[in-house]
């Protein structure tokens with residue numbers, strides 16, 4: 511299990527996350543002339559996105575996407591794309607290409623297939639990833655106990671984006687979603703799991719010892735995802 515790196519303040523934690531992402535993106539641009547980044551939605555990433563958006567990078571060579579999304583248009587307050595546009599794709603970072611997962615389509619599965627094709631055209635392999643985790647242990651839209659979890663956590667499939675139906679009997683997720691699968695994280699250059707608050711640390715430590723077929727955190731550890739875990743107690 512990777513060491514949990516502890517930061518005294520949210521500022522220190524967000525600086526460290528943003529510095530590592532910026533360093534990975536700069537390295538990829540320098541080595542290949544382009545870079546691909548994927549990040550989460552939710553309440554965690556805003557201070558990291560604010561800092562990253564101010565990084566001195568050749569943003570015109572960087573493509574930005576999401577690790578997961580609710581199946582809603584950007585006009586919805588639940589849209590992860592909206593967070594990315596409002597917080598990350600500002601200032602110098604406005605020059606980046608944005609590849610949304612959501613697009614209007616006949617079904618969420620069709621939208622997922624189109625998003626996967628667009629990502630493949632952009633190079634496919636993620637140079638660096640920012641990952642959040644819910645207090646129920648979900649990462650991306652891999653919800654413990656949900657019907658699509660087993661497929662999302664299957665390590666031998668190709669990296670792709672899948673449609674995620676709502677859980678049964680009101681279980682999470684409450685609406686349709688799109689999610690990268692585990693192989694997408696396995697082929698990334700680096701995955702930074704950004705955790706805030708004591709509860710999330712406890713969930714991470716508990717889930718790490720779980721069954722990799724059922725617990726997303728256990729799957730990250732079992733399948734050699736190149737993981738940094740950065741935590742601050744402050745919420």
Ligand SMILES: O=C1O[C@H](COP(=O)(O)O)[C@@H](O)[C@H](O)[C@H]1O
Pocket residue numbers: 549550551552553554555577578579580590641642643644645648649650651
């Ligand atoms: O549903 C989601 O939640 C997780 C965690 O969100 P947080 O509010 O606890 O930070 C997030 O990583 C994911 O991208 C999002 O779709």
